[in-house]
Amino acid sequence: MGSLPCSDEYDVVVVGGGFGGVYSLNNIRSLNFTTHMYEAGTGLGGIWHWNCYPGARVDTDTPVYQLYAPELYKTWKWKERYSGRDEMVDYFNHIADVWDLRKDITLGARVTQAHWHQDSCRWHLTVVQSSADGTVYKTSVTHCKSVVFCTGFASKHYIPPFFGMDKFGGTMCHTGLWSEDIQLAGKRVAVIGTGASGVQFVQEASPVAAQLTLFQRTPNMALPMGQAVRDESWNTHYKTTYPEQVEKMKTTYAGFLYDFDPRMTFAVSEEERLAFYEDLFCKGGMYFWLGTFADMLKNKKANDAAYEFWRNKTITRIHDAAAAERLAPKVAPHAFGTKRISLEQNYFEQFNRDTVSIVDLNTDPIETFTNKGIKTKSAEHEFDVIVLATGFDSVTGGLTQIDIRGTETTIKDKWEKGVWTHLGMMTAGFPNLFFVYGPQAPTAFVTGPQCAEGQGNWIGDTLVYMRAHGIESLQPRPEAEVKWKEHVNETAEDGLFKDTKSWYFGDNIPGKARESLNYMAGFPLYRKKCAEATGNGYKNQFILA
Structure with a gap:
């Protein structure tokens, strides 16, 4: 690669144009570093650029799901409680306009290699x-002297190696690589x-397709979204209270405007417990998951009580008893809430249609794809x-798919048998390399904007400190990584998450080391x-040179 032309040289390069990328670009640039962003997509938004499949929508409500700068929220109006993909793309364009980011961004530019050169203390990026x-x-x-990877937790899509996939003669597409040319009506x-x-x-798709078949391995314990319109009155009011709301978000477990109730599930009467469940359920969104009793995700008996309530609410919406058992089985397939909860608007009602059916992959697995189907x-x-x-090689895949080579090895090789980071933002042997929304950080357990701002x-x-003290390179001490890994794993043991196979632990990728990929404290x-x-x-925790 040494024969390639050197296009530019910067203090800092940001890779990726989602929340982490746009915040980091603006923040680092404001600190008087020459900064540039490379984004592989043709537009900003990260996952909201790529995920354009029908129905793509956020699962965190406004006004929480946005960056907190006054110049951004004071000049923006939300349309819905849970924004659709197109509104999120518009919002990212709004950020780019207000912060005048485009002059420092190259779109359609994928960083395929990042190699550290010790002699010059510089990263060489192949773009x-x-x-x-x-x-x-x-x-x-x-x-560049430093590089900040903002590749997100869902930038490497995963397709299981089903036999015969190349035989299918129709249209096939992963949701993360959706083509808007795909037609569904009457199909x-x-x-x-x-x-x-x-x-x-x-x-x-169910209302327009001639026939829809869902191939299901594990039912989704989805919660009612509680969608709502955000009108002029709502937008005007929230802007007057948002500074106080931001301070509240900084105190909660996941960055929401609410937190777990300090009470234990069985410390209250059954009547009080059911009334509390009903109130949470009717609020919509994540309340029933992350605003419930403090022991729900830690105590199996408490978790069972929550699942029973969810199931009783859900099966009343499904007419066919067999379909109800597949979608909301009497015996929970895993502890409630230990896989990512999805929000739905009318998901369960779709299975009341004569044109919609379910194939249970546990009892009727896929053998092969054929020219005509499955x-x-x-x-x-x-x-x-x-x-x-079929999801993503989550949290680590966005980094390991890039040839990132430090002082001795690549990140992919270093993490082959398990992730090693410090604070979920740096890794030993890779000086001046940072990552946002990555492994061993809160990532999937906190709102994206708050993670972007906190880590950013x-x-x-850190970059300012390095400049002020003439530090050419900074990386974690290996012993600091060991302590951080121990801390991350200890926090993951405190609860029911560890007992469930999920992408939180890398279980969806064959051969991937099983460990907590997120900071859960x-x-x-x-x-x-x-x-x-x-x-x-x-x-104490870093090597400075």
Whole structure:
């Protein structure tokens, strides 16, 4: 790669244009570092640029799901409680306009390599620029002192290696790579997967498809979204109270405007407990998951009580008893809430349609794809469109898919048998390399904007400290990584999450080391740990040179 032209040289390069990327670009640039962003997509938004499948929508309500700068929220109006993908794209364009970001962004530019050069204390980034149709028109090398990867937790899609996939003669697409040219009206549609994208897609496709078949391994314990319109009156009012709301969000476990109730499930009467459940359920959103009794995600008996209430509410919406048992089984397949909860608007009602059916992959697994569709153990199904809602190589995949080489090895090789980071933002052997919304950080356990701001501010402060003290390179001490890993794993053991196979632990990717990929002790404690790490001029936990 040494023969490639060097296009630019910067103090800092930001990779990725989601919340972490746009916040980091603006923040670091404001600290008087020459800064540039490379974004592989043709627009900003990160996951909201790429996930354009029908029904794509956020699961965190406004006004929580936004960056907190007054100049952004005072000049923006939300349309819905839970914004759709297109509104999120508009919001990112609003951020770019207000902060004048585009002059420092190259779109359609994928960073494929990042190699550290010890002699110059610089990162050399190979950047491949492509047109909208994917045609490569330029490959160059950019040099920078520091690099901030904001690749997100869901930027590497995952497709299970089903046998015969190349035989299918119809249209097939992963939700994370959706093509807006795909037609669903009057088509026979298969959906494989019941994560958030599967739930959202089923809601949108079922009313228009001639036939829809959901291939389900694990039912989704989805909660009612409680969608609502955000009118002029609402927008005017929230702007007057938002500064106080931001301070409240900083004190809660996941960055919401509410937190777990301090009471224990069985410390109240059954009547009081059921009334509390009903109130949470009617509020919509994540209240029933993250605003409930403090022991729900830690005590199996308490968890069973919550699942029973959820099931009783859900099965009344499903007419067919067999379908109800598949979607909300009497015996929970895992502890309630230990897989990512999805929000739904009319998901369960779709299975009351004569044109919608479920295949249980536990009893009727897929044997092969065919020219006409999918053959399971019991039957062959014909389809025009197969939708792969099969998820992502979450949290680590966005980084390990890039050839990132430090002083001795690559991140992919270093993390092959398990993740090693400090604070979920740096890793030993990779000086001046930071990542936002990555492994061993709160990531999937806190709102994206709050994670972007919290980690972005720590990274900015660290870069300023390095400049002020003439520090050419900074990386974690290996012993600090060991302690951080122990702390992350200890917090993951405190509850029921560890007993469930999920992408939280990398279980969805064959061969991936099973471990907690997220910091589960809450964002307030995480911020405290980050602040402690800077004590004594970073010297206790970092190697400075």
